[in-house]
Amino acid sequence: MKKIDTLMNKLPIIYALFIPVNFYLHILGATVCNIHPAFFIVLDILRILVIALYGHYLALRYDESKNEKDVSNMFMFVAGIAFLAFVYNTVVSLGLSSVTRSANESIMVAAMVLELVIETIAFFHIAKQDAKLITVIWVSINIALGIVALADLNDPGKSAFWYVMIALVARDLYKARIIYSQELVNQKQDVK
Amino acid sequence: MKTKEERIKKNRIIAIVFLCAGILMAAFMIIQNQITKKADNSAADGVTEAGTYKIDLEGNIEYKITDKSEKDDPVVVESLKKADVKLPADFYRFLSAKETAFTETIHYLRDDKLENGAYDYECEKVDEGCYILRKGEEDKCGLTDGRGNWIVEPEYGTISSTYYEEYGYLQLYLHYSGGPSAFVDRNGNWIMEKEKYYNRLHIYQKESLIVFKDFTSDGEHYGLCDIDGNVVFEVTGEEVNVLKVGNTEYYQVLDPDGKVRLLDRNGNDVVGGENRSVNAYNDCLIVRDQEGRYFICDEKGQQLTPHEYDSLDGIDCDDAGLLIAEKEGKKGIIDTKGNTVLEIGYADILDIEPAGNVDVPSDKRAFLVKTEDGKVGIYNVKEGFTIEPQDETAINGDSYYHYDYDNEVLFFYCDHLKCVVLRSDHEPLYVECNDIYVGAKGVFVVEDYYSGIRTYTLLDLDGNKIYAEQADNVDVTYIDDKLCILVTKPEKQGGGYKIVYDGKVTFECAKDNIKIDDENTHVAYAVCDDNGKYGLINAKGELVLDYQYDDIEVEYAVIYKHDLYYIVKDAGEKYGVMDADLKWIYEPQFDHVEPKYNGLAVTLEKGQEIVK
Numbered sequence: 144m145k146k147i148d149t150l151m152n153k154l155p156i157i158y159a160l161f162i163p164v165n166f167y168l169h170i171l172g173a174t175v176c177n178i179h180p181a182f183f184i185v186l187d188i189l190r191i192l193v194i195a196l197y198g199h200y201l202a203l204r205y206d207e208s209k210n211e212k213d214v215s216n217m218f219m220f221v222a223g224i225a226f227l228a229f230v231y232n233t234v235v236s237l238g239l240s241s242v243t244r245s246a247n248e249s250i251m252v253a254a255m256v257l258e259l260v261i262e263t264i265a266f267f268h269i270a271k272q273d274a275k276l277i278t279v280i281w282v283s284i285n286i287a288l289g290i291v292a293l294a295d296l297n298d299p300g301k302s303a304f305w306y307v308m309i310a311l312v313a314r315d316l317y318k319a320r321i322i323y324s325q326e327l328v329n330q331k332q333d334v335k
Numbered sequence: 336m337k338t339k340e341e342r343i344k345k346n347r348i349i350a351i352v353f354l355c356a357g358i359l360m361a362a363f364m365i366i367q368n369q370i371t372k373k374a375d376n377s378a379a380d381g382v383t384e385a386g387t388y389k390i391d392l393e394g395n396i397e398y399k400i401t402d403k404s405e406k407d408d409p410v411v412v413e414s415l416k417k418a419d420v421k422l423p424a425d426f427y428r429f430l431s432a433k434e435t436a437f438t439e440t441i442h443y444l445r446d447d448k449l450e451n452g453a454y455d456y457e458c459e460k461v462d463e464g465c466y467i468l469r470k471g472e473e474d475k476c477g478l479t480d481g482r483g484n485w486i487v488e489p490e491y492g493t494i495s496s497t498y499y500e501e502y503g504y505l506q507l508y509l510h511y512s513g514g515p516s517a518f519v520d521r522n523g524n525w526i527m528e529k530e531k532y533y534n535r536l537h538i539y540q541k542e543s544l545i546v547f548k549d550f551t552s553d554g555e556h557y558g559l560c561d562i563d564g565n566v567v568f569e570v571t572g573e574e575v576n577v578l579k580v581g582n583t584e585y586y587q588v589l590d591p592d593g594k595v596r597l598l599d600r601n602g603n604d605v606v607g608g609e610n611r612s613v614n615a616y617n618d619c620l621i622v623r624d625q626e627g628r629y630f631i632c633d634e635k636g637q638q639l640t641p642h643e644y645d646s647l648d649g650i651d652c653d654d655a656g657l658l659i660a661e662k663e664g665k666k667g668i669i670d671t672k673g674n675t676v677l678e679i680g681y682a683d684i685l686d687i688e689p690a691g692n693v694d695v696p697s698d699k700r701a702f703l704v705k706t707e708d709g710k711v712g713i714y715n716v717k718e719g720f721t722i723e724p725q726d727e728t729a730i731n732g733d734s735y736y737h738y739d740y741d742n743e744v745l746f747f748y749c750d751h752l753k754c755v756v757l758r759s760d761h762e763p764l765y766v767e768c769n770d771i772y773v774g775a776k777g778v779f780v781v782e783d784y785y786s787g788i789r790t791y792t793l794l795d796l797d798g799n800k801i802y803a804e805q806a807d808n809v810d811v812t813y814i815d816d817k818l819c820i821l822v823t824k825p826e827k828q829g830g831g832y833k834i835v836y837d838g839k840v841t842f843e844c845a846k847d848n849i850k851i852d853d854e855n856t857h858v859a860y861a862v863c864d865d866n867g868k869y870g871l872i873n874a875k876g877e878l879v880l881d882y883q884y885d886d887i888e889v890e891y892a893v894i895y896k897h898d899l900y901y902i903v904k905d906a907g908e909k910y911g912v913m914d915a916d917l918k919w920i921y922e923p924q925f926d927h928v929e930p931k932y933n934g935l936a937v938t939l940e941k942g943q944e945i946v947k
Binding site for chain 2: 169170172173174180183184187195198199202203205207213215216219220222223224226227228229230231232233234235236239240241242247248250251252295296299300303304307
């Protein structure tokens with residue numbers, strides 16, 4: 144039980160590190176490296192587990208007295224969408240269902256965008272618990288990401304793509320910052 | 336306010352809902368795929384779906400014809416799954432739908448526009464353990480062993496296996512459309528100099544291959560290698576061509592100073608290097624020396640005739656082996672051994688090529704021979720003079736000569752509007768006319784044109800009149816050994832058509848009441864009566880289909896060993912198919928018909944059955 148508790152306590156760090164690393168490994172696989180998809184399938188299973196467990200962690204740590212919004216169910220939704228995308232990927236990759244190239248791309252991109260949006264809203268609510276400035280920066284980063292991504296979609300170019308990547312890295316770093324500050328608050332509460 | 340347990344319970348419910356949704360989604364996708372496959376199979380089994388089908392002439396459906404271009408984008412992942420080969424690591428990410436989508440999206444955002452088909456791959460099995468594999472993303476080909484390793488890295492525009500079966504070599508082309516190339520064996524070993532590409536590279540014959548090397552400062556280098564890639568000789572020249580003489584292959588080298596050398600496969604000069612031209616003709620070489628004299632050599636380079644001819648022209652006819660030789664202004668015919676076939680002593684000899692696709696054996700090939708005193712005759716190798724030189728009227732004219740191989744008749748104009756007709760065993764026939772030709776065997780069609788009126792006269796071989804009429808055109812043929820004439824009446828007299836068979840008018844109608852085009856002449860014609868109903872007549876003018884159709888179109892088509900004629904009826908625009916005897920193979924029932932291999936491609940509606 145103690146091991147589980149220790150693991151649960153480290154879930155915020157795992158979430159903050161593993162989710163971005165998983166994503167950038169996909170980027171590497173799609174651009175420069177040749178990584179076997181089986182490796183990504185394992186990573187995706189772990190990712191679903193990490194998101195769901197982080198949702199569970201947030202549910203456990205929720206302080207009823209503070210009258211804050213419960214965001215644990217949002218992470219469960221993110222994990223659920225990731226699970227559906229995983230099922231789709233597995234069925235199609237095994238050749239059990241035929242999907243055209245354009246449909247395949249649309250489905251996978253839609254799932255990623257949906258996960259991103261729900262996660263953004265969830266962290267917006269988490270940030271709100273901390274400080275107003277953090278919330279403003281988080282919203283700004285995500286708006287900036289949305290703008291450069293849309294600009295890149297309309298007029299694809301290498302420089303615009305790197306702006307998207309920079310915005311994503313900034314977003315991940317700031318997400319880690321939010322998780323860290325939230326943990327500090329939780330630890331103070333635990334000490335009290 | 337929810338308690339902690341309630342929130343955890345709610346999250347658990349969400350997780351279970353998504354789990355169930357995932358399972359249901361997987362089941363739905365698999366079942367839908369199975370249903371689609373079954374529907375495709377059932378469509379192929381029976382005529383339940385509308386579409387185009389290949390049918391034979393007995394009423395049986397052979398298969399459904401599908402147009403690949405109508406299909407949606409190819410399935411990304413499934414095609415790679417079906418490859419009976421372990422793919423090299425580069426292909427791994429294409430095995431996953433997600434990684435494929437990821438790659439494509441990132442390439443799109445980076446503006447690395449992937450060409451259409453970037454995720455398609457081509458895999459050609461050369462043999463067990465050797466596959467040509469194209470990476471769609473980079474559009475480059477490599478060789479893989481089928482166990483996940485590259486034998487030759489995918490760096491080539493094209494890899495050709497053309498020479499593999501016979502010589503065991505694969506040709507690596509740097510570019511997609513050809514250009515510089517090199518040979519490797521199935522293990523990736525370079526046959527010639529390693530990593531050197533040649534502008535042109537070709538294997539001409541077993542045990543030898545020609546290498547056309549890169550351009551260098553001292554000219555274009557060419558070389559000959561043996562089949563193991565060892566250089567036999569190298570030359571510098573403007574151009575190197577391969578000449579095949581009989582069963583021997585030589586290499587014609589054009590030097591920059593205009594001289595021509597002929598080298599054998601060891602690089603030895605075959606006919607001496609001081610010639611203006613060396614050309615191959617059948618099993619001999621026609622050589623022109625520095626003085627401009629022609630002579631011939633056999634396939635080993637042995638001289639067969641002295642340097643004495645002013646010109647030697649090979650007859651362009653399969654295996655004829657004959658040359659028109661000119662010496663001191665007189666012409667004759669010699670064969671490729673140098674033997675005289677027709678002595679040199681004629682003013683001119685013209686090779687008369689058969690018109691159209693008429694196939695004439697080489698020994699029946701006709702030569703128009705003009706004598707010194709202006710007579711003309713027809714000579715062929717087998718029979719000698721089939722038309723003895725006669726009629727001096729040709730002496731001054733550069734007349735247009737026409738020889739009818741089928742009927743062995745020579746026409747030419749000796750004067751304005753005066754045509755001479757020469758036949759064997761007949762006196763020359765002189766006809767004043769605008770045009771004359773053989774309409775059918777033994778019948779001359781003479782065309783005259785005065786004051787806007789055209790008159791056609793049919794003559795027999797002795798010049799006796801068979802038939803004459805004012806007309807815009809006549810088509811003459813024999814059906815069942817009887818003369819059949821399709822007469823197009825003069826437009827000035829109202830037009831119309833008339834069929835005269837065996838001297839009797841069998842059919843006559845106004846010009847709008849018959850459909851005639853060049854394709855179906857002498858076969859069948861759609862005709863209509865005064866009520867606008869259509870019927871069909873044969874070339875003799877006999878009614879084959881009664882006047883009962885709203886419309887009939889006759890289309891002529893040939894499929895393997897069959898002559899077919901399509902008939903379309905207006906009632907539903909249905910096509911039927913008739914044979915050459917104008918008997919129904921299929922009565923009108925198809926939306927569309929066209930010949931396909933040894934049968935027909937027909938369009939059927941859903942559930943339509945073929946009625947024989």
